[in-house]
Amino acid sequence: MQNDLTIIIGAGLSGLHAAWRLHTTGLPVMLIEARERPGGRILSLPMRDGAHHLDLGPSWYWPELNPLMSEWVQRLKLPHYPQQTQGASFIEDANGVIRRLPYTWEPSPPSMRIRGGMAALVNGIQNLLTGIDWQMNTRVEAIQLLPDHSIALSLVQKGQRWVQPATRVISTLPPRLLCDINSTPPWPDAQKRQWRHTPTWMAGHAKFIALYERAFWREAGCSGTAMSQRGPLGEIHDASDEQGKHAALFGFFGVPPIHRQNMGNAVLRQQAIDQLCRLFGTQAKTPIRAVIQDWTQESFTATALDQQPLYHHPVYEPPTVPTEWQGHLWLAGTEFAPLSGGFLEGALESAEYATKELLYFLNRTGTAI
Ligand SMILES: Cc1cc2nc3c(=O)[nH]c(=O)nc-3n(C[C@H](O)[C@H](O)[C@H](O)COP(=O)(O)OP(=O)(O)OC[C@H]3O[C@@H](n4cnc5c(N)ncnc54)[C@H](O)[C@@H]3O)c2cc1C
Known part of the structure; x- marks a missing residue:
């Protein structure tokens, strides 16, 4: 079909997978x-040698539970290794009493990490998408279904606005962000309520990473794992490369977003380092570098609603596309994955569903590709 164009909103893992699926069928994609x-x-910080990366977003996948992730790892031949769990671990109670356990819980099934960080997965998929039209730094502001059934997207790029026509659209935005896209015809109120009610997984979290000259905790027989009720880090793990050459520890802040903002990064950083000293010894006092990545500060991930701490993994459901948009809009993104919602696997799973449904629709309606 002339001028046929499928637009995918969002180049997270879900958008990249959807783009790859459609690209391989020859469908023009933007x-x-x-x-x-x-x-x-997915965000990974490169180390000085450019090889090892520290994951500021997701670090783990679980091969036994994540078939689509495993397929990508194999397809791209990405070297991977289990999360370091050899050695003692620590439990710190709310009063600061620390217990050393002679072992570390082995996650079951084992958590795997990708050499070069999760960014290696993003780069690998991106390299397969040669020839597709990428519009980076470009925000979708509004989406309109026109009387001739084509779609007009209002875009903003570096302050410049323009309207991009499309034949159909796949959105991979978390439901809360999708709600804020101005749509004509408008999203039904009940739909908006449901989307607002669907938390964006990990959007309220912040990660702390401290880099050291040596993995001194490994030398002292510790795995780098600790659980703490005192905080500010609730859960700590080793973030080094396989050999422990690029030594690093990472933790998730247990402090709710609003308190983190009141405390400020300088105080949080110092408290996190003090905690690492309590747990792993005074060598933790002088990291080469310490980084805080607070996802609540990222307007393309979190909304004000994500300031509410989550105490359990939400139940995610398959998407319902508003009636007037059916056949024009498909929804993906991990928060629309019924089996693995929230996880990397869910981002892939939802993109699989959306692209399969879209291709089935094109086939059924006799649309030539
Ligand atoms: C700290 C942290 C740790 C995590 N740990 C793990 C883990 O160990 N294992 C695991 O499986 N999962 C983990 N996750 C979850 C995992 O990161 C997500 O499931 C996955 O990355 C979601 O991918 P996605 O493509 O669905 O969404 P996203 O990655 O959120 O992609 C959506 C894209 O849309 C873009 N966008 C937003 N608004 C607009 C707009 N208006 N116009 C255009 N583009 C827009 C965004 O910039 C983004 O690129 C973690 C997440 C975080 C934050």
């Missing part, structure tokens, strides 16, 4: 991404 980089919640 990927529109608000940030200056692809990956969305």
